[in-house]
Structures are given as C-alpha cells and as structure tokens.
Amino acid sequence: MVNLIWAFMAVIGILYAMANGTMDQVNEAVFEGAAEAVTLSIGLISVLVFWLGLMKVAEEAGILKVLTRLMRPLVSKLFPEIPPDHPAMGYILSNMAANIFGLGNAATPMGIKAMEQMKQLSGNETASRSMITFLALNTSSLTIIPTTVIAIRMQYDSVSPTEIVGTTILATLVSSVSAVLVDRFYYYKSIRGN
Template sequence: MVNIIWASMAIIGIIYAMFNGTMEEVNKALFASAQEAVTLSIGLISVLVFWLGIMKVAEEAGILKFLAKLFRPFVTRLFPEVPKDHPAMGYILSNFTANIFGLGNAATPLGIKAMEQMKQLSGSETASRSMITFLALNTSSLTIIPTTVIAIRMQYDSVSPTEIVGTTIIATVISSTGAILIDRFFAYRENKK
C-alpha cells in the first residue's frame, strides 16, 4: 500500500511539472538528490560496518552474553509464555541488544527469527501475547546509541554529532515504558474477558 502511495505521489508530481513547465527543475532535483543519496549511503555503510564490527568484538569478548544475562530476568517477566531456554528467548535478547546499539538493520533478521519461534510456540495463526509485546517494544524504538542518526549528522558536518544520545535515551525510556504499560493494560483487559 505504501508503494502505491509513493508511486502515486511521484506520478502526480511529474504530471504537474509537465503541465506547469517545470520539468527541467524536476530533472535537476532528481539528479542532485540521487548524488546526495549515494554519498549519504556510503557514509552510513561505513558507520554501520564500524558498529557491526564493534558488535562482533563484543560478541567474541562475551559482552553480549553478559548483556543477555543482565537483561534475562527483565525479559522473562515480559515474555512469561516463552521458556527461559527456548531459542526464541535468545533471538529476543539478541534483537534487543542490537536495537539498543542502534543497529536496526542487524536487529531485523533476529526479530523475524524471534517472531517465527514464538509463532511455533503458540501453534496458532493469530499473534500470541508474547508476539504482541515483542512488536510493541520494537516499535517503541529501543535505542541508546542512534548510530544511523549520528552517521547522518556526521555526514552533514554537525558540530557535535553525538549530542543526540542524551535525547535518544530519554525518548527510549519514555516510549518503551509507554509501550510496556499500554501492552500490559490491554493484556489485563483481555484476561478479564
């Protein structure tokens, strides 16, 4: 559906430019934007490669296992339907850790695997309580170090590209707390029925 909306907007814009006589400006903007997109992508790739390397070093050093053990008591309370030793729990913890470090692209496959494992646990075609909680938390943006935003700020020569970290932590705490509270409220209402 989103593809249709974007395609419609592009087509309407091109048709409007043709009738308005501004097709030359559209062409210039198109090529300038394409060049800027390539430059930005290369800058983002370098930062993502750096942080993925840091994550690999953290994994080899046992830091990720330590973080998983640290978060396990909290995560097991959030997902009581998922057994502690089930592979879904490992994928959930890995997804949360990748998201916390701002590696959304690296977290996505882990999130998909976690959802697949939770679907197998529930044995149902409808979303289980754990799946809904997991989706709510991922949507709330569990990020402490926003690597993509920092990379974009660096790309555009920000004076202090990392100053966004404090604001990101505050936003993460508020959005994640809100997601958990709303999720638990609806779970409570569902159980009362």
C-alpha cells in the same frame, strides 16, 4: 497501500511540473537526490560494518553474554510464557542489544528469527502475547546510542553529532514504557472480556 500513495504523489508532482514548465528543475532534483542517496548509503554502510564488527568483537569477548544475563530477568518478566532457555529468548535478547546500539538493520534478522521461534512455541497462526509484546517494544524504538543518526549527522558536518544521545535516551524511555503499558492494558482487558 503506502507504495500507491508515494506513486500517486510522484505522478501528481510530475504532472504539476509539466503544467508549470518546471520539468528541468524536477529532473535536476531527481539526479541530485539520487547522487546524494548513493553517497549517504556508502557512508552508512561503513558505519554499519564498523558497529557490526564491534558487536562481533563484543560477542567473542563475552560482553553480549554479560548483557544478555543482565537483561534476562527483565525480559523474562516481559515474556513470561517463553522458557528462559528457549531459542526465542536468545533471539529476543540479541535483537534488543542490537537495537539499543542503534543497529536496526542488524537487529532485523534476529527479530524475524525471534518471531519464528515464538510462532513455533505458540503452535498456531494467531499472534501470541509474546509476539505482540515483542512487536510493541520493537516499534517503540529501543535505542540508547543512535549510531545511524549520528553517522548521518557526521556526514552532513554537524557541529555536535552526538548531542542527540540524551534526548534519544529520554525518548526511548518514554516510548518503551508506554509500549509496555499499552500492551499490558490491552492484554488484561482482553482477559477480562473473555
């Protein structure tokens, strides 16, 4: 549906430009935007490779295991029906660690694996409580260090590209707590309704 909306907006814009005789400006904007997108993508690839490498070093050094051990009690409370030693728990913790460092692209494969493991654990096609909680948390944005946004700000010569860290932490705190509260509210409401 979103693709149709974007396509409709593009067609309307082109038709409007044709009617006003400003197609040359539209063409210029399209080519400038495409060139800038390529430059931005290459810059983001380098940042992503750097942070993925750093995550690999942290994994090899055992830092991720320590982080996982520290987060496990909290995550076990959020996902009580998943056994602590189940593979889904490892994928959930890895996904959260990657998201905390602003590596959404690196977190996505781990999130998909976590969902697959939770689906196997539940044994049916209906989303389990854990799957819904995990989705709510991922949607709320568990970012403390927004590396991708910092990289974009650096690429556009921001005077202080890291000044957003404080507001990101505040926004993450509010959105994550809200996601858990709403998740639990609807969970307990559904239990009482049955």
